Amino acid sequence: MRCRGREDGPTMNIKSSMMMKGSKANILEAIGETPIVRLSPSFTGVESDIYVKLEYLNPGGSTKDRIGVYMIDQAVKNSKLPPGGTIIEGTSGNTGVGIAMYAALHGYKCIFVINDKQSKEKIDNLKAYGAKVVICPTDVAPEDPRSYYSVSKKLAQTIPHSYYVNQYDNLWNRETHYKFTAPEIHRQTDGEFDIFMAAVGTGGTISGCATYFKEHCPHIKIVGVDCVGSIVAHYWKTGEMTEAHSYVLEGIGEDFIPKNYDFEKIDDFEVVGDKESFLITRRLLSEQAIYCGGSAGAGVLAAIHHARKLKSPKKILVLLHDSGDRYRSKIFNDDWMSENNYFEGKLQCSLGEIIQKIGKEKLVAIVETSHNISHVLDLMEKTGLGAIPVSDGKDILGVIKSERLTSPLFEQTLNLEDNVSTIYSQDFVQLDVSDPVEKALEAFKKQKVVIVCSNGRPIDILSEKDVLKLMRSLG
Numbered sequence: 001m002r003c004r005g006r007e008d009g010p011t012m013n014i015k016s017s018m019m020m021k022g023s024k025a026n027i028l029e030a031i032g033e034t035p036i037v038r039l040s041p042s043f044t045g046v047e048s049d050i051y052v053k054l055e056y057l058n059p060g061g062s063t064k065d066r067i068g069v070y071m072i073d074q075a076v077k078n079s080k081l082p083p084g085g086t087i088i089e090g091t092s093g094n095t096g097v098g099i100a101m102y103a104a105l106h107g108y109k110c111i112f113v114i115n116d117k118q119s120k121e122k123i124d125n126l127k128a129y130g131a132k133v134v135i136c137p138t139d140v141a142p143e144d145p146r147s148y149y150s151v152s153k154k155l156a157q158t159i160p161h162s163y164y165v166n167q168y169d170n171l172w173n174r175e176t177h178y179k180f181t182a183p184e185i186h187r188q189t190d191g192e193f194d195i196f197m198a199a200v201g202t203g204g205t206i207s208g209c210a211t212y213f214k215e216h217c218p219h220i221k222i223v224g225v226d227c228v229g230s231i232v233a234h235y236w237k238t239g240e241m242t243e244a245h246s247y248v249l250e251g252i253g254e255d256f257i258p259k260n261y262d263f264e265k266i267d268d269f270e271v272v273g274d275k276e277s278f279l280i281t282r283r284l285l286s287e288q289a290i291y292c293g294g295s296a297g298a299g300v301l302a303a304i305h306h307a308r309k310l311k312s313p314k315k316i317l318v319l320l321h322d323s324g325d326r327y328r329s330k331i332f333n334d335d336w337m338s339e340n341n342y343f344e345g346k347l348q349c350s351l352g353e354i355i356q357k358i359g360k361e362k363l364v365a366i367v368e369t370s371h372n373i374s375h376v377l378d379l380m381e382k383t384g385l386g387a388i389p390v391s392d393g394k395d396i397l398g399v400i401k402s403e404r405l406t407s408p409l410f411e412q413t414l415n416l417e418d419n420v421s422t423i424y425s426q427d428f429v430q431l432d433v434s435d436p437v438e439k440a441l442e443a444f445k446k447q448k449v450v451i452v453c454s455n456g457r458p459i460d461i462l463s464e465k466d467v468l469k470l471m472r473s474l475g
């Protein structure tokens with residue numbers, strides 16, 4: 001692998017003479033040498049050129065392959081991790097993969113401590129490598145015994161032959177980027193760019209690269225990318241520790257200041273939010289075919305914001321940390337985006353407002369368990385409803401949908417005199433007038449009848465036609 005010098009690589013145990021030309025000794029040797037690609041100016045909409053380094057093309061899917069492997073390699077060399085020992089690490093998912101790759105090849109066990117906001121894909125991924133995964137609550141202070149920092153430390157104290165990596169304060173993290181990532185960028189570009197930008201978390205990427213660039217290409221300006229809710233950019237600017245607020249972006253931002261930061265080498269910061277970062281992450285895929293994660297989207301957005309402030313066009317290079325594959329159930333899932341109100345210009349509307357706006361007569365035809373099918377058909381005809389709720393006089397027990405009547409009546413397995421109890425189903429949801437329209441759309445997708453209630457009492461049956469009518473009335 002390129003991120004660790006060949007001469008000091010413990011994984012190189014096959015003589016090069018035996019190796020097939022063009023092959024690598026193992027997967028760790030395939031880390032690094034990721035491409036740099038220019039984003040199209042029509043995508044960025046700025047005069048400056050924005051280039052992206054596709055770190056998600058590393059074999060484990062992120063730039064963290066580099067630090068995961070290097071930090072463990074150093075721990076082994078410095079006798080901190082005994083053979084066959086247990087590696088413990090708090091990770092947002094990516095560093096864990098780099099470590100797990102090394103562990104798989106060298107026979108170490110892994111326990112990863114991860115907080116519950118990280119995507120399911122990341123957790124499943126780590127488990128697939130054979131690691132144990134401990135999940136901790138996100139919204140607790142770092143010093144809280146339940147936090148993933150505290151749990152990682154505790155595990156390391158109690159498990160024999162273990163090594164707690166601690167990418168936050170372990171300076172081999174930033175050293176990785178100083179020794180490998182930044183020199184690789186330098187080699188690839190001859191240093192012919194003006195601004196380097198990367199999302200910040202532990203601070204390893206930005207500080208390691210910044211230190212190298214300040215030494216070898218001092219004209220390059222270093223701009224960190226933080227997110228709304230994190231304390232890092234504010235701390236860099238004012239030296240003041242504030243309280244973090246929750247945000248959804250993963251891997252970026254912190255609620256404390258890890259030792260890997262070297263703030264003196266960072267020239268500026270841009271701060272971006274969840275929603276706009278997610279939207280541009282999706283655009284990067286749909287318009288540029290770049291399949292990266294949310295912190296990478298945040299980086300590109302921050303680069304566009306930064307470019308707008310520049311007096312003259314510059315060349316900006318943004319490091320894209322990880323793969324979009326890790327966010328299939330989130331950023332790249334329309335339902336998740338919609339449920340969390342991340343879509344732009346989205347209609348914000350409660351069910352009660354829809355009923356009011358389309359001037360619908362509040363009407364619910366309800367049959368009781370003593371009624372017969374003939375009565376249901378009468379109600380369907382009178383109201384135009386395709387589904388009628390069945391009640392025991394107090395609660396809704398189920399619904400009778402017209403499509404469930406046609407064949408049985410035609411085939412005479414059901415008669416008009418039969419009691420409704422024989423035919424109702426559970427294909428319904430009861431929602432409140434204050435619920436957002438998304439809840440109804442979700443129910444429609446599952447072919448459920450939506451019964452809208454006020455103070456727990458049914459007041460309407462909302463159909464897809466009603467939502468379409470609202471959209472039409474809004475033009």
Ligand SMILES: Cc1ncc(COP(=O)(O)O)c(C=O)c1O
Nearest residue numbers: 200201202203204205251295321
């Ligand atoms: C997806 C993602 N983006 C950005 C970062 C921040 O990188 P660094 O920790 O080197 O500051 C991380 C770190 O975990 C990450 O996983």
